[in-house]
Amino acid sequence: SQQGEEDPQALSIQEGENATMNCSYKTSINNLQWYRQNSGRGLVHLILIRSNEREKHSGRLRVTLDTSKKSSSLLITASRAADTASYFCATAAPNRDDKIIFGKGTRLHILP
Template sequence: SQQGEEDPQALSIQEGENATMNCSYKTSINNLQWYRQNSGRGLVHLILIRSNEREKHSGRLRVTLDTSKKSSSLLITASRAADTASYFCATDTSYNTDKLIFGTGTRLQVFP
């Protein structure tokens, strides 16, 4: 079963616009991660945010975490056509750190 639900399921924007995708999860966590998956490829780790952090930046990425609402958001600023991919959030759980539980993903399409 998948812990995370991502919203929206699909997003289409023009180059230069910002893209925001949201993730909700069900149980207490130690950390939340975002991964990108290009079509037919494996996943690439983007950013990790720990449960005691509220916001984190990496280049054009900004991630927020609200543990009271069990939700996170990923903002990609000044999007590029190369950002076209599926984006997944993944969490561990505070009672089982052996595995990551992935969300259902957001398919982002950036048009040049």
């Protein structure tokens, strides 16, 4: 069953603008992870945020986690053409061994 649901499904912005993607989930989690997938390629891990963390940064990426609302957001600042990709959130839950469940993703398109 799908645990994370990304919003929006697709997003087009101008190069240089910020892109925000959201993820909602249903059950308690150990951590939440964000991945990027370029067309026709495998997924690349971007950032992991633990359930006791509220915000995390990595370069131009900023991830927030609100466990009371069961939601997370991924912000990409100063977007570049190379950021065009699909972005997935994935959740790890206490009763799920080492498995993580992926959402359906947000397709991000950066316009030149």
